[in-house]
Structures are given as structure tokens and as C-alpha cells.
Amino acid sequence: MRIALDAMGSDNQPDPEVEGAVLAAREFGCDIYITGDEPVLKQKLAAYPHSDVADKLHIVHAPEKIAMSDKPAFAARKKSDNSMSRGMQLVKDGDADAMVTVGNTGAALASGLFILRRIKGVKRPALTVLLPSEIGLRVMLDAGANAECKPEFLQQFGIMGSVYAEKVLGVDNPRVALLSNGEEEGKGNDLAIAAYPLLEKSSINFIGNVEGKEVFGGGTDVTVTDGFTGNILIKVGEAIAKLMRNRIRSVFKSNPATMLAGALTQSKLRGAFADMDPDEIGGVILLGLNAPLIIGHGRSNAKAVKNAIGAAIKVVETDVVGSIRESIAAELAK
């Protein structure tokens, strides 16, 4: 297993990436191709004890880096020798099996499309996330790659999401649902209404429209929506969770009795919300490309980078890309 890791993407690059690579090589036994400025990476790597996994860690020189503020198109075109593109090139050339970056998401989407390319027949790749629910993590896409969608895109999101839920979450015959403003057929904006029959006739277990309560209540395994709505969904979810956490913290701070209550429950509460911790999930995946591309958030720490690498390994091992290729080809052949 060979993972290409962009070492120059996070807000605190390259420390989280370098330490995360060491942790991942140790835990997963994979080879990691760390792309970035070689002298800097060598120096950083020396700071983290890694003699046990030294043969697994390979520095690949790429002097340029894409900043969080760089425009995606600019980043993809102008900084050709950047750490992100270099990693993707390794994957494209067959020298690595999957790509992990915690850098500029827009640049990762653009570079992924440009270098790794779409699977034949895939109209648009989709950012695919795992959301917490009453029955464990479940799949939602598109989380933001395509702000404006056509009905056919949503149909393919359903097919790709179904493969992902089956392969990565191990859900048998995953229930695929369309996010809408009501459960009844016929509810929706023009896009959702037009996507409904396309999803219905696809070779997936389409269960119709759902609302938030099914998404988080366990009433669906895969939630399909456009990238505008999906992006708003995850950010609203994060914001509500933060608002509630802040209020719970205030309650615990009220008086000695509530402070005791806080002390008694703190670690259990943290455990209960672990699946809402982006560091645990590791990253999102851009489905629909010819190779796995995992994108973590810029605030990633070493643990988050390690978990993003773990997520990439699982996608490679279960051959998600191959299965999507087959499913899309089969759907087009119908």
C-alpha cells in the first residue's frame, strides 16, 4: 500500500503532515510518499522519532506549495511543481495508490480533476462525507464540489454513494435517499423533482425523499443532494453542534454542583460525540476520479492526518474506484 501525502497543505504545515505520516506508517504499515520541500521535510522528519518506520517514509521533492488563499485555477495551472500536484502525479503514474491532502480544498478539487481525471462516464465528481447518525456514520454527497448541479449529476451521486457505503461502511444494499423539503414524492425544488425519477430507475436501493430527521436518525444510508445544499447541511450541522456544546459548557460552569456534574460526565460526553470530531473522521473523499483523493481540513493535527491516510487505505483496499467504474459503466449501458 502506497499513499501520496501532500506535506505542505495544512494551516501548520508541514508538522501535522510529517508527524501524521510517521504515525500512519507505524499503525498501518503502509509506504508514504511525502511531497514537499525536501530540506524542510528532512529536518522536520528528524524531529519525530521514526527509526522503526524509516524505510516506509519517502520524501519526494516539490519546492512549491499552494496557500489556502490561492485561487484553485491559479494553483492548478501555475504552480506545477507544487506539493499537491506532485503527489497526484505520483498516483497518476502508478507510483502511489491514493492521494491525501489537508490543503486548499478548491485547489485539491481542481488538481484532482486535472491530473487524476474523472472515471469514464462520470459527469461530476462529488465530495463525499460521513455524517453521524443514530445508527453510526452514514454517507452524504455532494458536500460542496458542485454548487450548481443537473439532475443527472445527482443520479450518479446516488450510484457512487451507494458503492461507497457498501464498500467502506460495509452496509449491505445501502438505502439511497434524496434530500428534500418533504418526504412525499413531488416535494422539492426543480432540481430535486427532476432527479427523483432518475434515481428511481437506477440500479440502487432508492428509498425516495428524506429530511434531516432521517439523515441523522438512521433512516437512510446515503443522502444525495447538490453541492450547495450539502455544503450548507454540514456547516449548519457543525454550527448547531458548536452552539449546543457552548451552552452545555456554560451550564456546567454555573455553580459547584454543576461543575461536579461536568467532571462526572466530561469524558463520556466527549466519547458520545467522537463521531462529530473531524480529526477522527480524517477527511472527505472526492468520488468519481480514477484514484482515491482524500481531502482533510486545514486545521488538521497529526492524528487527523493519520486518520485521513487510514481512510485512503480503506478506499484502496475495498476498490471503491473500481466498483464505481463498473457501476457507472453498467448504468450507462442500460
Added chain:
Amino acid sequence: MRIALDAMGSDNQPDPEVEGAVLAAREFGCDIYITGDEPVLKQKLAAYPHSDVADKLHIVHAPEKIAMSDKPAFAARKKSDNSMSRGMQLVKDGDADAMVTVGNTGAALASGLFILRRIKGVKRPALTVLLPSEIGLRVMLDAGANAECKPEFLQQFGIMGSVYAEKVLGVDNPRVALLSNGEEEGKGNDLAIAAYPLLEKSSINFIGNVEGKEVFGGGTDVTVTDGFTGNILIKVGEAIAKLMRNRIRSVFKSNPATMLAGALTQSKLRGAFADMDPDEIGGVILLGLNAPLIIGHGRSNAKAVKNAIGAAIKVVETDVVGSIRESIAAELAK
């Protein structure tokens, strides 16, 4: 102050409505015109002690009622002598100042449009809700009246929402923002991108795009979006809050120590989340009609009905409708 109340709308009608009317007449000193089947309402009313407010409660006979399962168009057209239409007719005829229903939302939207009519110049009325935030309740619209919107609708939602935040929440020069999938100008789906310059040139305090963190973090006073996205936002918010409450409850049930912690914090936690309780908020308002129309949810209890009546009174007292009429006329005259 005269409020028309549809007594035959809730899941448990007419009990919550009748008891809510008694509570509201007592607390607010308003006259309430309770529409529904007269013999039934007389009998129900007798069950709730109300001699102190008997002269404030007026039963208006309307033998038919709209079920939650009735299609909006059917309800508005065919059941002309229903309790919902009867109440709106009272408002239209000048015999009441505002309308409150906790019945079928779709039917209320359709009947509101049909009987109360849009304010001159208003393209589409918008369902307007109050959302919890770090700085108190804030305004969001459209929460679901218009699944498919045009940019001009969103511009008017901004104007109407600004009036509402100023009048009802008492926010001076409210910040109005456009919900999008990124804060930078240029982010958005086609609709949001086209609505941005229209909001920018309107006579409101437009602050640009926002994401979930500003909506719930206090970074905006009014959040504008289309009815599809807005409906998903509130339902996702409710679903996340429910998921978190369930998990907190499980943590408290873990062992004797956490049960003690639960007992020590229970009432304070309930207080901390009171603004997420739909019974406290009372209802949403359909802005853009010639009279206030407050729509509560079908599960409303008497307290929720009372609070919906309270919300209606505030809208009448602050002349939200008159101010919207002026603001829309001024914008059209520009």
C-alpha cells in the same frame, strides 16, 4: 387587539386551541375569534374555566375543517366553510387583526395567498422563522414557502426580514446576509450568485454571504435563502439537536455518578435550550401578506398556541405589515 384563531387545525384539535385561547385572553387581554364547529367548541370551552375572560372569547361557526392530509389547493378551494378560511376571512373583512393557525401548513400558505393576498409589489411571501444563536433569536427566511426561487424573491426576503428583525426583535439596522456555501463574494449556486448584487443594492444593511457558523454564531441578524435550502436548514438543525440530546441522555443514564450529574444539571440544561423548543417560539410567520398570518406546528399544545397568539400580537403592535408595505414600495420606486 383581535386575533382570529383556527380551532380545528392541530393534531389534537380543538383542545390545544381552545385551552390556548383561554390562556392567551388571560395573559394578553386580547379578543380571540375562535373558528370551528360551534357545538364542539362550546362544549370544549366549558371544560376550561374561563369566566374571567368569557367576554374576550368569541366562537365563530365554521363546520368544516382541513385535515393535515388534505392537499393545499383542494383545501383552499373546496372546503370554503372551513375553520382556517373562516378565520382569514375575518381578518380580510377587518373583523380581526391577525390570523393564527396550527393546522396544515400547505393549506395555510395557499389560503393566506388566496384570501389575505400579497402586499402590492411583493412577488412571493416567505415563511419566516426565529433561530437560536449565540446572541439570541435571529431571523431566517424563506423556511419553506417557495421551494424554487428567483433572485428577485431573495432580494425581497432580505427587505422583509430586515423589517421583521427591527420591529419584532428590536435590532437596530439589522445585518442581512445571504446563506451560501462560502463567505467570499462569488460563492454560491446560480441563484445565490444572482441574488447577491440585488441584495447589495437594496436599502438594507447587507453584509454579504454567510455560512452556518455566522447564522448560529451571531454573525448575522437576518439570513436569506430560498425555501428549499431554508427548510432543509431548519430540519437539519432540529435533527442534530435531537441527536445530541439523545446522546446526552444516554450519557446521563450510564451509571449512578452520571445519573447524579444528570439530576444536577437537568433543569439548567432545559433552560439553556428553551429557544430550541418550538412550543416557546409559538409559530412562524408568513411575511408579505396584507395581514399577519402565524402558523404553528401541528403538535402544538396549549402553551404553543398561546405563544403563537402572543407572536401575532407583537407583529400587529409593531405594524410589521405596514412597514413591509412601505419598504417594498420604496424599493420599487428607486
